[in-house]
Amino acid sequence: MMSDQVASLIDLFVFKHQRVLEGLPQPTLHVIDSCSNRRRFQNGDLIFKQGDSPKGVFILKSGLVKIVYTSPAGQRTLVYIYKPGDWFGYRQALTMDNNQISAIAIEKVEVDFISNDDFIKLIEEHPKFSHNLLVTLSHEFTIWVKRLSLFTRLSVKTRLAICLLILHERFKSLGQEPTVILFSRPDLADFIGVTIESTVRALSEFKAQGLVAVRGRSIRIKDTQALYDSIGEV
């Protein structure tokens, strides 16, 4: 169970991709279905790579996908975590610029893949689909503004707490009970935007306060509300 407070905090930072298929006419759904084909990846597999040309669009069916940006200086940023139901890769398919980011599988991943050509055809021939995408992309803007302000002037502890709550919600969708966050320290550090050491220290504090249980790279939040309460006003 997740409290309203926690749920609405998370809402500030995650995309609402249910909207992509919302209210689509049956023929459109059928076309989407018929032009997509299933692909599978193992934990750690590269789904697409920064610098490559975009191949098409992915609809995540099971598992999680992390999006990573590496700056010219080699600085890694973990930009986003997709969960089942989310669409990704469609921005590159639209602009046809080379990928600015890499997509990497977390756990076993299944996706439905739609090629660039099919996707563009979908947009051109199905106005309601195109409109849904516009609304979805617009909503994502709001998320980025919040994310930016999260990264700015919030303490490492606060950022870690928020990131853990987001990860909890993401990993929850994998369906295991109890929900366990399986995430390496380097990934966690790149997600909250600090060094590994700072991440470890902040995590140890949460451990000492009894807010989380840690064993290796598996992190379990004992009480989401208590973790939320430790944040203070954002």
Next chain:
Amino acid sequence: MMSDQVASLIDLFVFKHQRVLEGLPQPTLHVIDSCSNRRRFQNGDLIFKQGDSPKGVFILKSGLVKIVYTSPAGQRTLVYIYKPGDWFGYRQALTMDNNQISAIAIEKVEVDFISNDDFIKLIEEHPKFSHNLLVTLSHEFTIWVKRLSLFTRLSVKTRLAICLLILHERFKSLGQEPTVILFSRPDLADFIGVTIESTVRALSEFKAQGLVAVRGRSIRIKDTQALYDSIGEV
């Protein structure tokens, strides 16, 4: 004159809104023209306010517009600066969520205003326009990723330098010679995401190094390439 290096750095952080009107058929351009009406604002005027319901879409004709987000805890973030040719407010018009941000005029501002209803009609009846908006929004994603990584783990001096170069490009479009950045310290601090004092100190260093000339809130970059060179690899 701006060097290629400086120009391509700035390209990483600014939207390309020329694409919105690119290749539109004459009738579409005509409809856009006929449903928009001119509005004027003075320096500091609120064009729309965080929390209000969206009224419509704005096409910036002259002056600059700053987009500000204020967190529940009162933390301000200067999210973006629009320049002539840019469109803004269309994301809210699409989602119809209340504004998450405020838009404030810098200098004398002229905009063309299109009401929500007219805008939605435009999208529904002009597929090429709708497609252009999709591409434009997709491109903006790239900008946000870069912006996020800029805010993460770069020093205040580096962030200030980049922000000054961005502001220089924005203010340049106002057409004054020489290009002068008219920007208060609090705004500058909210833009780079640090305290006012840190901003002032970093700016003083640039002043001491002869990279910028400062008089009150007017900042002139003496040599954009030299300022760029002071950054090091990003």
Next chain:
DNA sequence: CGCCCGGTTGAAGCTCTTCAACTAGTGTGG
């Protein structure tokens, strides 16, 4: 005239990073 806000500077302190060392897993090749 006094007040408030913007701009600036100094000093103190805290937060986060850096560097270094050590332990614990994990996979590879002899």
Next chain:
DNA sequence: CCACACTAGTTGAAGAGCTTCAACCGGGCG
């Protein structure tokens, strides 16, 4: 199968960088 190499995880100590608090100047406005 074990030696080893490599990465992940953890902790400590030192120090850089940024914030906070405080004080001061100056200009615009009621």
